[in-house]
Amino acid sequence: MLSLFQILSLILDIAWFFVIAHVIMSWLINFQVLNLGQPLVAQIWHMLQRILEPVYSRVRSILPPMGGIDLAPLVVLIGIYALRIVLANNISAFY
Template sequence: MLSLLQILLLILDVVWFVLIAHIVMSWLINFQVLNLRQPLVAQIWGGLNALLEPIYAPIRRMLPNTGGLDLAPLIVLIGIYALRIILINNASAFA
């Protein structure tokens, strides 16, 4: 059962990495360091959006309108970190 805990933590780590990559890439696009007219950048951006939009959409519906500031990625990052803490603190249940 310990391997199940490790697999869950690995999945959370991968999602964490994808979220961070999406956040950094959005900053780089907004500050015009990256250009969406470049095919590789557009493909990566489209893939990240396709992966993360189903996670962000329900959270965006619950959050108040903050103008140009999107808080959904922050909420997801906090949620992943909280899940990680819960799993680690209950590791004895997996043993």
């Protein structure tokens, strides 16, 4: 059962990495450090969009309009962190 805990932790870590990478990449694209005309950058960006946009759209439907500020990634990161806490506090159930 400990392996199940480790697998769930790994999935949450990967999700955390994807959200952080998406946020940093969006900043770099907006500040024109990265160019979507480059094939590798465009490929990575579209992959992250396909993975995260379904999650972000559900969060955005709950959040009130913030006047151009997108808080969906922050809410998703808080949700991932909360799931980590729940897993860590219930680790005894995996033994």
